[in-house]
Each structure stands twice: as structure tokens, then as C-alpha cells.
Amino acid sequence: MRRVAIVGAAMTKFGEEWERGFRDLIAEAGLKAIEDANMSGNELDAIYGGTMAAGRLIGQEHITALIADYMGLNPIPATRVEAACASGGVALRSGYLAVASGHHDNVVVGGVEKMTDVPVGEAAIALGGAGDQEWELFMGATFPALYAMMARRHMHEFGTTEEQMAMVAVKNHANAAKNPYAHFQKEITLRDVMKSKKVASPLKLYDCSPITDGAAAIVLTPLEKARKYTDTPVEIVASSQASDTLALHHRKSLTTLNSSVVASRNAFNMARMKPSYIDVCEVHDCFTIAEIIAYEDLGFVKKGKGGKAIEDGETTLDGKIPVNTSGGLKGCGHPVGATGVKQAVEITWQLRGEAKKRQVRGAEIGMTHNVGGSGATCVVHIMKRVN
Amino acid sequence: MSSMTVGLPLTWRRIPERYNLIGSECEICHTKYFPVRRICPQCRRKGKMKEVKLSGKGKVYSYTRIYAPPSGFELDAPYMIAIIELEEGPRLTAQVEDCNARDVKIGTPVEMIFRKIQEDGKEGLIHYGFKFKTVSGTSHILQE
Known part of the structure; x- marks a missing residue:
């Protein structure tokens, strides 16, 4: 296996991008990432694209053919990767494996979702496909409801409170307000979250990530060639993925995602690192409870102590382990297929020292944690600044 | 709709x-499942599934x-x-x-x-x- 580096990273503004369609978004992110890598399109060997529900959201399948076409990259191979909300992270891993194996040298990985071309209800149905359509969604469950049932168990088993969950939203909005690419540009208060309307008890509107348009892209190359393209390569020192039951009700526990536990443990082994080595981390906070569970599953705190960690400010920008400096899914927005790639873009910027107002000083090692559905897929990457 | x-x-x-x-029961490990599964995730090929009515x-x-x-x-x-x-x-x-x-x-x-x-x-x-x-x-x- 060859060592792999990120040499280009870019994203579009995330938000309700009425003026731009699917192909505009991915072309912008892809071309900016290739430009960021100082690479010409002719040097690229392959495209991996992560998108979850283009068929349902814009009526278009075969989307990587579209991407190759509209980025002017024909005839190189273009492969779509789908793993619900982990589509972007799994696309990144596919690109990583292609370069690590020696089969391809220069690979562009894109993630994209165009969600606001359909009414909100239709987007919610499309997202429901990430769960068990026949045995969860059919019965009237929704994605907020599934995470609400995790939250209820977490409160029951560990005494986690609605206020602690709300603090995740407050922190991530504060970070998003420092990120010009984020969907939400405003800070919010604990009271705003607590007073927001109920969605699925105990979760309220501000506990939930929004419906967002956006795209992100990363350019990969073998580490040994990385200096040809950039002075600030970022090495992917671990890539790991794990699976769990499709339906939430089949899990042994609702207060942990075993896919997160396994993927992160394997990633730390691969990188020969421990959780305490991580300087900055992007986790999958599709709902506020998901971030609290992630602190525990990734090993930053002991099981059950996630609520206390947010309350004690351990994960703020100047905390012990800054989490979701981009604003996370909650503040930066969650165009599902783009999210996993966007996390890698944020970590790349952090490790290069380019994150401006939200820069974690001296960040050398970063991590991304991208979850599909209610935890049926988890993909984890660890990145390191190359000195 | x-x-x-x-x-x-x-x-x-x-x-x-x-x-x-109606769910499934594995006759080898006696684990019961709902909904019906064709393969016991614990015993896999060694398992033997039959249908069972749950209470x-x-x-x-x-x-x-x-x-x-x-x-x-x-x-x-x-x-x-x-x-x-x-x-x-x-x-x-x-x-x-x-x-x-x-x-x-x-x-x-x-x-x-x-x-x-x-x-x-x-x-x-x-x-x-x-x-x-x-x-x-x-x-x-x-x-x-």
C-alpha cells in the first residue's frame, strides 16, 4: 500500500442555493479543488463521487457520468458511491484505496447533494431511505424520531439532559458564524434551542441539522509525489469503515454506534495513535445527541460522559479537543452526499493553518467521522500535516 | 400520499x-428474529431458520x-x-x-x-x- 496525501481541497458555500443546480455545485467544488492542487485536468486518473439521493431529489441517476461531463474530464472513469449520509466519506475512502493500491495516481473525490429543488416533505422522504424503509419509515418513524429514541435512552442510562444537547447546537452555530462557507452565519443561545418547536421529543428544531445544498471536493495523490503539487500536503494516515444493522431497533444498544466504535478503533490502530493525539475533529452531528454519542464512541471521553464534556466546554474552539470547527452538520449544513468530503476539506484547512477565524492553533493531527443513516455505516479518516 | x-x-x-x-427462529442457536430473516446472523450457514409466531x-x-x-x-x-x-x-x-x-x-x-x-x-x-x-x-x- 502506498501512502496517500490530500493536495487539493475546496467547497461551495453551503445553504439554500436557489440560483445553482446540482451540476453547478459539483463543478465549482471540483474545479476549485483541482486548481487548489495546482493540477491540470489532464493529470487526473479517476473520479469518485458521493451522493445519496439524486434520483429522488433531482430525478437524476448516473451522476458521476454527469460530473465527468460537466467538469470536462471525460474519458476517465467516474464512479458513484452511495452510503446514505456517509456517501461522501465512503467516496473519499474509495479514492484513498484506489491511490493507495497503486492503481490510480491522481484522483478527485467529490461529494454533492442538491436538496432544495423539492419540497421539504419530499426531501424528508428521500432521507428516510437511509433507514429501514419497510420496518421503520413505513410505521411512521422519521429520522429525528430514531435519533430521539437514542437521546431518550442516553438520558435514561446516563442522565444526559436536553440542555446539554442544546449546548452542542450553540457551540456549532458559534463555529459556523466564523465560517463563510457555512449554511448558518448566526450565533444562537441556549434559550433559542430550548424554545424551538418540538420535532420528535426530546429533540427540537435546533437539535436537527438542516436541509442544505452544497458540494465539496478533495484531490488525492501518492505522498511521494505530493510536493510536486503543494507545499502543504496533508497525509491520510488512516481510513476505516464499519457496518451495523440497517434498523436502529436491531442494535444491542441505542447509546452507542458500534460502527463508530469499530471504525475509529481500527483507524487508531492503523495510524498507531490514540484519541488523545487528535488536535481537531469533525464528527457527524446530524442531531445534537449524535455529537455527544460520538465523543464517547471515538474515545475522547468515557461512555456516558459526553454530556458533561460539552457542558465543560471541552470541545469548543479553545477546548481540549475542538470538535466541528466548521460548524458541523448542524451549523455548516448537511447536504448529505457532500458532508463526508466537506469534513475532510475542513480538516485539511485546519492542518494547513488556513482556517482563519476558527483556526485551532498548532493543529497537526485531525480526524473525520461520517455516519450513514442511524449508524449502519461509519467511516473514519485520520489526517496528519506533513512537516 | x-x-x-x-x-x-x-x-x-x-x-x-x-x-x-410472524418472525423467524434459528433451530440451532434458538435466537428469535423479527421480521423474517433467511439467514441467522449468528450461525450464518450453520443456522436453520423456521417461522415462528410472536406473542x-x-x-x-x-x-x-x-x-x-x-x-x-x-x-x-x-x-x-x-x-x-x-x-x-x-x-x-x-x-x-x-x-x-x-x-x-x-x-x-x-x-x-x-x-x-x-x-x-x-x-x-x-x-x-x-x-x-x-x-x-x-x-x-x-x-x-
Whole structure:
């Protein structure tokens, strides 16, 4: 296996991008990432694209053919990767494996979702496909409801409170307000979250990530060639993925995602690192409870102590382990297929020292944690600044 | 419109499970599953699956009350969804109704009832299946 580096990273503004369609978004992110890598399109060997529900959201399948076409990259191979909300992270891993194996040298990985071309209800149905359509969604469950049932168990088993969950939203909005690419540009208060309307008890509107348009892209190359393209390569020192039951009700526990536990443990082994080595981390906070569970599953705190960690400010920008400096899914927005790639873009910027107002000083090692559905897929990457 | 319009064959295939709570049991490790599985995830090729009818009695493992319903469930909202742990072991997701919402807690005993789940518009299929109610519950109107 060859060592792999990120040499280009870019994203579009995330938000309700009425003026731009699917192909505009991915072309912008892809071309900016290739430009960021100082690479010409002719040097690229392959495209991996992560998108979850283009068929349902814009009526278009075969989307990587579209991407190759509209980025002017024909005839190189273009492969779509789908793993619900982990589509972007799994696309990144596919690109990583292609370069690590020696089969391809220069690979562009894109993630994209165009969600606001359909009414909100239709987007919610499309997202429901990430769960068990026949045995969860059919019965009237929704994605907020599934995470609400995790939250209820977490409160029951560990005494986690609605206020602690709300603090995740407050922190991530504060970070998003420092990120010009984020969907939400405003800070919010604990009271705003607590007073927001109920969605699925105990979760309220501000506990939930929004419906967002956006795209992100990363350019990969073998580490040994990385200096040809950039002075600030970022090495992917671990890539790991794990699976769990499709339906939430089949899990042994609702207060942990075993896919997160396994993927992160394997990633730390691969990188020969421990959780305490991580300087900055992007986790999958599709709902506020998901971030609290992630602190525990990734090993930053002991099981059950996630609520206390947010309350004690351990994960703020100047905390012990800054989490979701981009604003996370909650503040930066969650165009599902783009999210996993966007996390890698944020970590790349952090490790290069380019994150401006939200820069974690001296960040050398970063991590991304991208979850599909209610935890049926988890993909984890660890990145390191190359000195 | 239902949450996801599905055709007649799929609905028919699911009738034994959705109407009568037919699940599977592995004759090798005796683990029971719901819904039906063809392969025992623990024994895999060594396993031997047979169909088994589940009692419909269990208790609430976790629950939530949905205020933002998916399309097709607007008239039901707010309604309660729970993960139920059946006394035979398997867990499933179902609505809890016909009882006082305040009585539904983690650990509350519940039993299966047969209800309409959703319909595909005014002229489409009506989908039936299981919901649950608290064992002690009578027919109070759902209230909080």
C-alpha cells in the first residue's frame, strides 16, 4: 500500500442555493479543488463521487457520468458511491484505496447533494431511505424520531439532559458564524434551542441539522509525489469503515454506534495513535445527541460522559479537543452526499493553518467521522500535516 | 400520499409479518428474529431458520412523540413511536396509541393491536399492521 496525501481541497458555500443546480455545485467544488492542487485536468486518473439521493431529489441517476461531463474530464472513469449520509466519506475512502493500491495516481473525490429543488416533505422522504424503509419509515418513524429514541435512552442510562444537547447546537452555530462557507452565519443561545418547536421529543428544531445544498471536493495523490503539487500536503494516515444493522431497533444498544466504535478503533490502530493525539475533529452531528454519542464512541471521553464534556466546554474552539470547527452538520449544513468530503476539506484547512477565524492553533493531527443513516455505516479518516 | 408509495406485491409479501407478527427462529442457536430473516446472523450457514409466531407482548425500550410527521401521517400527529422489546427477545419499531401518552415510559408493558398504518391516497392501497398499546391502558384519547 502506498501512502496517500490530500493536495487539493475546496467547497461551495453551503445553504439554500436557489440560483445553482446540482451540476453547478459539483463543478465549482471540483474545479476549485483541482486548481487548489495546482493540477491540470489532464493529470487526473479517476473520479469518485458521493451522493445519496439524486434520483429522488433531482430525478437524476448516473451522476458521476454527469460530473465527468460537466467538469470536462471525460474519458476517465467516474464512479458513484452511495452510503446514505456517509456517501461522501465512503467516496473519499474509495479514492484513498484506489491511490493507495497503486492503481490510480491522481484522483478527485467529490461529494454533492442538491436538496432544495423539492419540497421539504419530499426531501424528508428521500432521507428516510437511509433507514429501514419497510420496518421503520413505513410505521411512521422519521429520522429525528430514531435519533430521539437514542437521546431518550442516553438520558435514561446516563442522565444526559436536553440542555446539554442544546449546548452542542450553540457551540456549532458559534463555529459556523466564523465560517463563510457555512449554511448558518448566526450565533444562537441556549434559550433559542430550548424554545424551538418540538420535532420528535426530546429533540427540537435546533437539535436537527438542516436541509442544505452544497458540494465539496478533495484531490488525492501518492505522498511521494505530493510536493510536486503543494507545499502543504496533508497525509491520510488512516481510513476505516464499519457496518451495523440497517434498523436502529436491531442494535444491542441505542447509546452507542458500534460502527463508530469499530471504525475509529481500527483507524487508531492503523495510524498507531490514540484519541488523545487528535488536535481537531469533525464528527457527524446530524442531531445534537449524535455529537455527544460520538465523543464517547471515538474515545475522547468515557461512555456516558459526553454530556458533561460539552457542558465543560471541552470541545469548543479553545477546548481540549475542538470538535466541528466548521460548524458541523448542524451549523455548516448537511447536504448529505457532500458532508463526508466537506469534513475532510475542513480538516485539511485546519492542518494547513488556513482556517482563519476558527483556526485551532498548532493543529497537526485531525480526524473525520461520517455516519450513514442511524449508524449502519461509519467511516473514519485520520489526517496528519506533513512537516 | 404515503411516506413511500409501494406496490401491491410488496404489501402482500409482508402480510404474515405485519398482520400476525410472524418472525423467524434459528433451530440451532434458538435466537428469535423479527421480521423474517433467511439467514441467522449468528450461525450464518450453520443456522436453520423456521417461522415462528410472536406473542405481541413486550415492553417499551425507547420512545418519542412525533410533532413533525412525514407526509401521510399528518392527521395522526402528534403521535408516539417506540422501539418495543418483545418478550421473546426481538425488538421492533411501532406506533403506540389507544392509551395515555403520559403512561408510556421506558419499561412500560405493551401489547400488540391491529390497526391501519397508512394509505396510498384516496384511491390507493390501505396498509394495515401492528401498533401497540399499554397493557393497562383503556381507550383514553391520546393526550399529554
